[in-house]
Amino acid sequence: MKLKILTILMCVSVNNLFASDISSTTDQVLFTINNIWMLIATFLVFIMHLGFATLESGLTRAKNTVNILFKNISIIAIGLLTYAICGFNLMYPGEFLLGNYFGFAGWGITNPPGIDGLVGYADGAYTYFTDFIFQAMFAATAATIVSGAVAERIRLSSFLVFSTIYVAFIYPIAGSWKWGGGWLDQLGFYDFAGSTLVHSVGGWAALVGAVVLGPRVGKFHKNGTIPIMGHNLPLATIGVFLLWFGWYGFNGGSVLSADPGPVSFVFVTTTLAAAAGVVGAMTVSWSISKKPDLTMVLNGSLAGLVGITAGADVITPMYAVVIGFIAGLLVVLSVLFFDRIRIDDPVGAISVHLTCGIWGTLAVGIFSSEYSFLTQLLGVVSFGSFCLVSALVIFYGIKMIMGLRVSEEEEMIGLDLGEHEMEAYAGFQIFTVE
């Protein structure tokens, strides 16, 4: 690696890596391809946020659609900005301050000057800026997961405050334990792309939010559960396909290079697990309810994807099918279970992201001989405890200070008119469904 020292990227003009007088070397070219793949993975993860927005709004009622879309576009913006302000440096602190549990590298993003922020940054795989932007896209995901479970009854401002705190502090601190090189990483815990670090972190907060808020009006009656149907299943389907699509960046980018072996391997395991999740969910839901349930099958593919995420690079394709299939079964049973214990999760976010996130993390300990089941379990429990307590504290704090739930009247007319004085489908005749 002998290229000349570049001027600092942060200054007005960005120097061209190859604009030097020497010919490019093989390492420089390899660096270029690794870096561009990470940026491609970045835009793929970005579009997952559209997937979340459409899935969530499709699976809820028309009268709350504006509210959900507003939350989703806000969360990605807030997640990206807070990650630039403090999240990135909390998650990758370099040095820890409190015994591998907490560290902070300072406010804002600061590109190491010259060649250090460029080719010297990540073993010649990508630049500092690529590292930041790829990780930043992940950050908002956790908060978006919560959004689905608390939909149709949480106050907008309260949700935005919760999300900001959770994504700015809780997600990156927890993440530092593994990806930042913290204590769980040192114990040998494995989570390739975030079954626990992203999906469960969101899932635990989703669970807490759903419990603290209570169910939507009309969801549970003395004699059982009344299903509240989503208002736009094509929209939900768009969401699922976009999430699957973006997952090729989520998992494929988590290789952290364009290395052909692992990236192509991860594409295969990710794909087969998603497909097996569809078949798993189809099998169990068709058996139980005697009818082919579209929303279950859609969630089945996401279940398979969440399930394979922790071990996409270390699970064989055959076991990826097994993991995905079981995730597809689990998500259906989990949805029924949470309905049974009267926790109301409008879009099945807890079942998809928490249940299958735990499953995927443990599955690494089961199907890969390299990792310990007990360490995986320790990781699940540690993340669970931290996230449960944190989410509980934040949600209760918000509840006491500013309130958490909209009025029953507002819930009945819908949050679109109540909070936004706007309709998602102006002109369409829509029945209010309760």
Add this chain to the structure above:
Amino acid sequence: MKLKILTILMCVSVNNLFASDISSTTDQVLFTINNIWMLIATFLVFIMHLGFATLESGLTRAKNTVNILFKNISIIAIGLLTYAICGFNLMYPGEFLLGNYFGFAGWGITNPPGIDGLVGYADGAYTYFTDFIFQAMFAATAATIVSGAVAERIRLSSFLVFSTIYVAFIYPIAGSWKWGGGWLDQLGFYDFAGSTLVHSVGGWAALVGAVVLGPRVGKFHKNGTIPIMGHNLPLATIGVFLLWFGWYGFNGGSVLSADPGPVSFVFVTTTLAAAAGVVGAMTVSWSISKKPDLTMVLNGSLAGLVGITAGADVITPMYAVVIGFIAGLLVVLSVLFFDRIRIDDPVGAISVHLTCGIWGTLAVGIFSSEYSFLTQLLGVVSFGSFCLVSALVIFYGIKMIMGLRVSEEEEMIGLDLGEHEMEAYAGFQIFTVE
């Protein structure tokens, strides 16, 4: 290519291609870029399945939307899994068993051990896993094409059985004749990315399905045809744009490397043919019906894309415009023709994929001096005979064993309530359109 032998990819840990002690070579880096482009093409082809799902549901009635979405998410899952189980090894058998007509390399996907499955696999262009996953994404396409033509009246389980058989056996066996190095390949038949191997294979089965099922109730009357309008044209438009978008992977990936000359050439021919297809369909439909018909123009772009697919790498940009324009004319005339002979194809799948697939395949023999028109015609006829007979046998078998069509009553209330007990747009006031 002198890099050290890598450990087997299928084992617990996937080795890094460049993690060896030697410095990376130019060939290794070229391999990395070729491989990553093929994976990018893979996720582009994946999103075409969302394109099919939205196009097809947008062009049919609201009461059958859940059913169509369910079919589409199921088909991609089934297609991927069956391709892993047997399709890939039927399509690329290595050695043929029956005189270049049929071969089978065994069940499941088996990565050649060590370097052979990695850089030694495809002339240093991509890994075994990349090869599998790229081809697997193509496989489900053929079945999805059928889905459109038989929509709104086929029983869900019957369709799933048909698709599974067709995608697991018929598509790969036919495909082996050309892409697997079989008899048509040896005769000099050319089909770059699948005007015949993918689109016509789906189109022939679509034709058989539409004929065997018969038209939808109310479509044809004594005095002519009653158009049954699609219920959501924004959704259909999303579908067309996503298909066009994905086609950059479908055609661009069919170069089988990132080689700058051919890939950029294919981008240009593909784009210009699609654009010309829009203009062609606009011209003829506006002339005939005196009004600018959105669905015709949308199908025009797909017609141009299907038309250029067989020869995207060997047709000059100017001829790509000609081929696309003619495809745009043809698709409109073909839709009118099938209405005239009372074959009911709700979304125009036969016209787009079969008519223009044939046109594109023959066009290679017309506009490229390198290929013989007669050989192209032979390819069209051979694929047509095989697919027609196969589809006929399977559809009739299913009809006898389990029935093919829903009851007239179910067709009237819609398959969403009939098969799924679910509505796509809960809460919306929708008239039943017959």
Add this chain to the structure above:
Amino acid sequence: MKLKILTILMCVSVNNLFASDISSTTDQVLFTINNIWMLIATFLVFIMHLGFATLESGLTRAKNTVNILFKNISIIAIGLLTYAICGFNLMYPGEFLLGNYFGFAGWGITNPPGIDGLVGYADGAYTYFTDFIFQAMFAATAATIVSGAVAERIRLSSFLVFSTIYVAFIYPIAGSWKWGGGWLDQLGFYDFAGSTLVHSVGGWAALVGAVVLGPRVGKFHKNGTIPIMGHNLPLATIGVFLLWFGWYGFNGGSVLSADPGPVSFVFVTTTLAAAAGVVGAMTVSWSISKKPDLTMVLNGSLAGLVGITAGADVITPMYAVVIGFIAGLLVVLSVLFFDRIRIDDPVGAISVHLTCGIWGTLAVGIFSSEYSFLTQLLGVVSFGSFCLVSALVIFYGIKMIMGLRVSEEEEMIGLDLGEHEMEAYAGFQIFTVE
């Protein structure tokens, strides 16, 4: 660069860059990755056209949806074809004919023979065909921007004629002044990816169109403005996310290579500006109207994106946040301003693309020490004058020759029934909103 001379790309067979008998060199591999990144950027810019189509139809009324979708699919086709016929050679004339104001390299696209059109074309960064197709995707954007501002009242054929002329001649001639190496380029004017060259060029014509046409029936009353709500906000949200997604190609591709430093830098500035635009628009609109307005927040992200486009490679991340935030404020104030002066822009296209395009161009002169504010202002004024006059002449010419606006009766029943005899949502009960 010693690879053997390749045969001409335009002939029947496209030669493989690396199929020669010599081993590939580092420069060849770097060329391959640069070229493939530009093609990736190309398909990202392509999907922005779906973003425009969905955003625009989502923000207008259901009765004009078919019309808008028809315009958008037509414009991309027309834009691509005219760019092949003359646009590309007007924008990049090589030699100017009229003192660096106008040049023309001839009709059609003509690949320089042999190696010159391949690796010798753009300093070893990409092929001739890549250059053409990337630029062609930009071309149609300008016309699409106009579409939003004149929506719901312009005659389809008149709009198509306007767009064809504007995209075929005005856009490329104006563009040649900077990107073609013309007089503004020589004066030191800077516009990285088109705040002025693309967005303002569209925005000026949008302004002229909105003024010449006059407001929609019922929009302005004696006592103020009556908001006409969009009919499908999920569709509009899909549009915004897809535009943001595609912007990674729009700005990322404008680096014109895969060079790791600048591309990753541009990803960061683009992302942070978009996020800050959301927060800026949220802040000001929530303050003014006391309610969280989804459409303002959506436009805020686009405002941030347009704002950063002129300087994405030379603005520091912190200033990118500032520019995006201010753009978010500006777009809201601009929408209110145009309502106040009774210029009716149904989707806010003028505010997003013109107001923020000007802001972004001037911001380069403010936040980057390398560029002069006055030169940036000169560029804005020059483009503005040329586009205003051109658009005025074309719109008035069309108005005199063939008429510009649909009848009031047609406007009331909607252009879908009036121009297309088609409904976007057949079967749905929709109130006519005036």
